Amino acid sequence: MSAIANDEFAKRMMLLAQPxxxxxxxxxxxxxxxxxxxxxxxxAFFAERVDDLVxxxxxxxxxxxxxxxxxxxxxxxxxxxxxxxxxRIEIQAGRVSLQHIFLARLWTERFARDDLTxxxxxxxxxxxxxxxxxxxxxxx
Amino acid sequence: xxxxxxxxxxxxALQAVNPVDGSLCEVMISYDRMRxxxxxxxxxAKECGIIVPAILQHPTAxxxxxxxxxDEDRRGYGWRCYCGIPKxxxxxxxxxxxxxxxxxYLVFVNDEHVAYNWRxxxxxxxxxxxxxxxEARFRKRLL
Numbered sequence: 462m463s464a465i466a467n468d469e470f471a472k473r474m475m476l477l478a479q480p481x482x483x484x485x486x487x488x489x490x491x492x493x494x495x496x497x498x499x500x501x502x503x504x505a506f507f508a509e510r511v512d513d514l515v516x517x518x519x520x521x522x523x524x525x526x527x528x529x530x531x532x533x534x535x536x537x538x539x540x541x542x543x544x545x546x547x548x549r550i551e552i553q554a555g556r557v558s559l560q561h562i563f564l565a566r567l568w569t570e571r572f573a574r575d576d577l578t579x580x581x582x583x584x585x586x587x588x589x590x591x592x593x594x595x596x597x598x599x600x601x
Numbered sequence: 602x603x604x605x606x607x608x609x610x611x612x613x614a615l616q617a618v619n620p621v622d623g624s625l626c627e628v629m630i631s632y633d634r635m636r637x638x639x640x641x642x643x644x645x646a647k648e649c650g651i652i653v654p655a656i657l658q659h660p661t662a663x664x665x666x667x668x669x670x671x672d673e674d675r676r677g678y679g680w681r682c683y684c685g686i687p688k689x690x691x692x693x694x695x696x697x698x699x700x701x702x703x704x705x706y707l708v709f710v711n712d713e714h715v716a717y718n719w720r721x722x723x724x725x726x727x728x729x730x731x732x733x734x735x736e737a738r739f740r741k742r743l744l
Contacts, residue, residue: 464616464627467654474650477639481693489637494717503642503693507704507721521701530718
């Protein structure tokens with residue numbers, strides 16, 4: 462495969478671009494990174510690592526939590542299946558809700574109630590709502 | 602990576618600097634990832650379409666080995682992070698602005714040379730070209 466020229470690549474991306482007004486919250490599993498990326502708003506964002514599972518996205522405009530990256534999803538699911546076989550019930554047809562992943566993490570780690578990590582997970586649970594994950598997880 | 606690369610996925614190749622010898626190499630990006638970025642906003646489309654190639658071709662630093670906390674991680678050799686400060690950042694409507702002060706742009710590439718994630722991150726206090734916490738986060742610096 463030969464590399465595409467930068468201007469041609471940029472043109473192709475512009476053809477795929479949709480205005481921010483049409484944005485809907487999305488969560489997408491990416492098998493190349495074995496990660497789930499969730500975004501609740503179309504704002505530009507910067508990222509901060511929460512722990513080895515989650516990186517949280519903050520809006521560049523407002524500073525509020527608007528998304529997250531869940532890393533190493535396969536290893537997390539395998540670990541959960543070993544420790545809590547019932548977690549498998551939450552996965553249907555290769556899909557699991559973001560809320561379940563965040564909750565599972567909260568329930569299995571010894572975070573203090575008012576720990577910043579706990580508060581960040583709670584915020585992510587609130588923000589992620591019922592957003593479905595696109596793409597089938599390879600760990601199930 | 603979870604499994605071998607999904608053969609059903611389609612990819613485009615971009616030019617990138619090979620941090621080992623300074624030559625040019627290819628880094629792939631999946632159409633699925635491009636579509637996902639495009640669906641978000643004009644600004645996200647421009648980050649993918651303009652900033653990502655620029656960082657891959659003109660990085661200020663490249664790290665290898667995305668280290669995880671207490672693990673000798675499986676994302677070790679071959680998983681790279683390209684860092685740089687692009688000429689512009691983009692609002693969600695696609696209008697350009699100056700790069701965010703005190704932030705650096707990162708492009709993550711897996712061991713199969715696929716760019717799978719990119720984003721702004723706070724820069725280190727002692728070097729605005731490097732991400733904060735780079736000493737602990739990566740195994741080694743290649744460039």
